[in-house]
Amino acid sequence: MSKKSSKAKLDFILEMCDNIEKIVKRHKGIVATLEDFEGQMAVLMGLSQIGESLKKLDDDIVEKYDLVEDKSGAYYTRNYIVHDYEGIDFGFIENILRSYLPKLKAKISTANDELSI
Numbered sequence: 001m002s003k004k005s006s007k008a009k010l011d012f013i014l015e016m017c018d019n020i021e022k023i024v025k026r027h028k029g030i031v032a033t034l035e036d037f038e039g040q041m042a043v044l045m046g047l048s049q050i051g052e053s054l055k056k057l058d059d060d061i062v063e064k065y066d067l068v069e070d071k072s073g074a075y076y077t078r079n080y081i082v083h084d085y086e087g088i089d090f091g092f093i094e095n096i097l098r099s100y101l102p103k104l105k106a107k108i109s110t111a112n113d114e115l116s117i
Helices: 001-028 030-035 038-055 059-064 069-084 090-116
Strands: none
Touching: 001 030, 001 038, 001 069, 001 090, 030 038, 030 069, 038 069, 038 090, 059 090, 069 090
16 A cells, blocks of 8 residues: 555554544543434444444554554544444443553554654
């Protein structure tokens, strides 16, 4: 895959992270976002898109920027959201938003910045 294609995927992941942050800010917090049906749907879609996009990143990018666990975890989360027909544990989603997403965004930003050079 080309550097340009990898950069486009990283740009998209960053855009989804930013969108999730905007949604949470608009709802005045994570808990309020996850209590609102539209907030839930928007965040879940963003997380699904992140998981799908990380899965498609080239292995060399994934390895270089220490994204191996992030790639598998994000794709697991994507599958959990998309296929859990009995209900989603929003405590799990809240933990992702609080703990995981900021760390992932920082890693993706670093990779994206370096690919821009």
